[in-house]
Amino acid sequence: MKKNKDMIAFFFKFVIPYWHYGLVVLAFMLIGIVTSLVFPYVFKVIVDEALPAQDYEYLVMLVSILLGITGLNLILSFVSYYVYNWINNRVVNDMRSTIFEHLLYVPFEFHQKTKTGDLVHRINNDISIIKNFLTSSAFNFLHSCLMLLGLSSIMAYLNVKLFLLCLIAAPIFIANLIYFRPKIKNVTEERQKERSELLSFFVERLGRVLLIQSYNGYEIEKNILDKRLSTLMGLNLRNVFYSASMGTISGGVRAAVPASILLIGGYQVIMGTMSLGSLFAFLQYFSRIFSPIQSLNGLYVSYVRTTVSMRRILDLMEIPAASSKSNPQVQPFAFQDRIRFEDVHYAYGKQKIVENLDLELVKGKSYALVGPSGCGKTTLLHLLCGFVHPQDGRITIDGVNIQDMEIQDLRNHIAYGTQTPLLYHDSIRANISYGNSEIHMVKRVFNAMGFENLSLDTLVGDQGTKISGGQQQRIALARLLLKKGDIVLLDEATSALDSESESVIYDLLRSHYRDKTILVVSHRWATIQKVEEVICLSDGKVAEQGTPEELMQKRGVCWRLFQDQYHKSFESNRELREAESLEHLALSER
Numbered sequence: 001m002k003k004n005k006d007m008i009a010f011f012f013k014f015v016i017p018y019w020h021y022g023l024v025v026l027a028f029m030l031i032g033i034v035t036s037l038v039f040p041y042v043f044k045v046i047v048d049e050a051l052p053a054q055d056y057e058y059l060v061m062l063v064s065i066l067l068g069i070t071g072l073n074l075i076l077s078f079v080s081y082y083v084y085n086w087i088n089n090r091v092v093n094d095m096r097s098t099i100f101e102h103l104l105y106v107p108f109e110f111h112q113k114t115k116t117g118d119l120v121h122r123i124n125n126d127i128s129i130i131k132n133f134l135t136s137s138a139f140n141f142l143h144s145c146l147m148l149l150g151l152s153s154i155m156a157y158l159n160v161k162l163f164l165l166c167l168i169a170a171p172i173f174i175a176n177l178i179y180f181r182p183k184i185k186n187v188t189e190e191r192q193k194e195r196s197e198l199l200s201f202f203v204e205r206l207g208r209v210l211l212i213q214s215y216n217g218y219e220i221e222k223n224i225l226d227k228r229l230s231t232l233m234g235l236n237l238r239n240v241f242y243s244a245s246m247g248t249i250s251g252g253v254r255a256a257v258p259a260s261i262l263l264i265g266g267y268q269v270i271m272g273t274m275s276l277g278s279l280f281a282f283l284q285y286f287s288r289i290f291s292p293i294q295s296l297n298g299l300y301v302s303y304v305r306t307t308v309s310m311r312r313i314l315d316l317m318e319i320p321a322a323s324s325k326s327n328p329q330v331q332p333f334a335f336q337d338r339i340r341f342e343d344v345h346y347a348y349g350k351q352k353i354v355e356n357l358d359l360e361l362v363k364g365k366s367y368a369l370v371g372p373s374g375c376g377k378t379t380l381l382h383l384l385c386g387f388v389h390p391q392d393g394r395i396t397i398d399g400v401n402i403q404d405m406e407i408q409d410l411r412n413h414i415a416y417g418t419q420t421p422l423l424y425h426d427s428i429r430a431n432i433s434y435g436n437s438e439i440h441m442v443k444r445v446f447n448a449m450g451f452e453n454l455s456l457d458t459l460v461g462d463q464g465t466k467i468s469g470g471q472q473q474r475i476a477l478a479r480l481l482l483k484k485g486d487i488v489l490l491d492e493a494t495s496a497l498d499s500e501s502e503s504v505i506y507d508l509l510r511s512h513y514r515d516k517t518i519l520v521v522s523h524r525w526a527t528i529q530k531v532e533e534v535i536c537l538s539d540g541k542v543a544e545q546g547t548p549e550e551l552m553q554k555r556g557v558c559w560r561l562f563q564d565q566y567h568k569s570f571e572s573n574r575e576l577r578e579a580e581s582l583e584h585l586a587l588s589e590r
Helices: 002-013 016-050 056-105 107-114 116-158 160-167 169-206 209-214 219-272 277-315 377-385 407-412 428-432 439-448 469-480 497-512 548-554 559-587
Strands: 338-348 353-361 366-370 392-397 414-417 488-491 518-520 533-538 542-548
Touching: 002 116, 002 277, 016 056, 016 116, 016 277, 056 116, 056 277, 116 160, 116 169, 116 277, 160 169, 160 219, 160 277, 160 559, 169 209, 169 219, 169 277, 219 277, 338 377, 353 377, 353 518, 353 542, 366 377, 377 414, 377 488, 377 518, 407 414, 414 469, 428 439, 428 469, 439 469, 469 497, 497 518, 533 548, 533 559, 542 548, 542 559, 548 559
Parallel strands: 366 518, 366 533, 414 488, 488 518
Antiparallel strands: 338 353, 338 392, 533 542
16 A cells, blocks of 8 residues: 555656646636535525516526526636646656656666567556546545535435435445455456557567568468457456446446435425425435546546556666766766776676676777677677676776766767667658767768768658668768767678778778777678777687787687688789789880
8 A cells, every 4th residue: 555655656746846727727626516516406496486486586596596607617617627638738748758768768778678569558558547547536536525525415404314315325335346446456457468568569560560571471460469459358348347347236226226215205295394396406416426426436446557557657767777876986987098898797697698708998999899699799889888787897997997987978988880770760861960960060971971862851761761771871870970989889880881882981980080999890801801909709708819810810710700701802802913913014014
């Protein structure tokens, strides 16, 4: 119970800034309750006094009062509805903005392990559920309680015996609620989980349409979807069954009690102990008493569903952000000498990726990081960027552990290019200038990257589908060139380019990041031979390190990886040298 209260208190913080607008809605609500309670009583006066006395002027006055009450209620309802929805929209905007910003700061490891569809479901559906509860529950609860109090008081004033008869129905309603409450709670939790899984399914499958079409996986996907939809339908029907059962019992009571009131109250009218107007007014008040009762019952169902959503959102908010601000020893980024990996270990689950890794990178030098698939190349880059953290050992820059640096400060000084270009569904200009909107620099870099038949205003499509893979990588590299990093990391960032284009762009990067530390992951010998040192990983450790020629002459791990490319390159260079010699000889003879 305390946990639920703490959750509600956390989320009510989003409502509190708008409390003064809430008071306006509350004031109009109270006026609306009072005026609505007056309506049946005025009708009683008409039946018991105006009509028997045949006083037409009195009747006109009473009808005018009823019309005035109706008009006032309409105006108040319009204003309160508008203000209420204004509060709703502001609250949901604040909540989504806060959750989204927090998700951007949580460690990259979390996003690797979490389905995107599940996060989207939480930000969209769960936030909407919480918003509806927070912005309506307090008002609805207060409205229902005040309405019940007012109705009970007037009904007791009109006829105590009939009021006591109505109270007999209360235990039935309570028992009905107690019985179905846990069942509705359980099925609600299962439904929300299954809806989240279904959304994740759609997001993942629609992002893999090429795979599905390539393998004609239409029936496979349809069968999987049918099973998921069948499961969700079963949960929906269970929810309908419980809700309908609870409603049927309530409806039976609602039908039985008025019949009893008519029998007993009618007898009292016949015996002259109760006026006809009082009976009609009592019935009208009784017909209204179920609305606040059902509202309170609905609030409980909403509360159950909302606590599930709150827990799911709070689980996200409890994930610590990737920040070192809470560390009193936080150090500013400074890189003048070297980067060291000191006995670094990192495993993904039970799978060891990096183990006993010792490595040193000197400022201003260029390195190539090579090795067989799965040897830890990308993980090493992620460790240096702070996307993941060593489970043992440490990474230092000039002796300072990067975990003691402010993570955003560290990343401000790292230019990181990935194999898969990360592009937004926007123009080339917007993608290149992401994080740097200097227009003259954007145009300069765009021209330097050698784009053909494309302008800065060309739309790249969702995930860059409207342009080629090579053009996608050029855009990502152009964006990287605009970042003034001290450390440049390229993880197969030119793999979609031909060798000639790759060589030109690498030379451009090398000249642009002069005196910066460059670490390139590549499987092309043409790229590797341009760096000063090659670091060869094997089984998560540094197996070899040296200049490209030294490692090839050593005929170790690196040689086994690149011997074919190396020999082809050697033969090509020899043929080129021979051709140049023959050309030079021919010119000499002339």
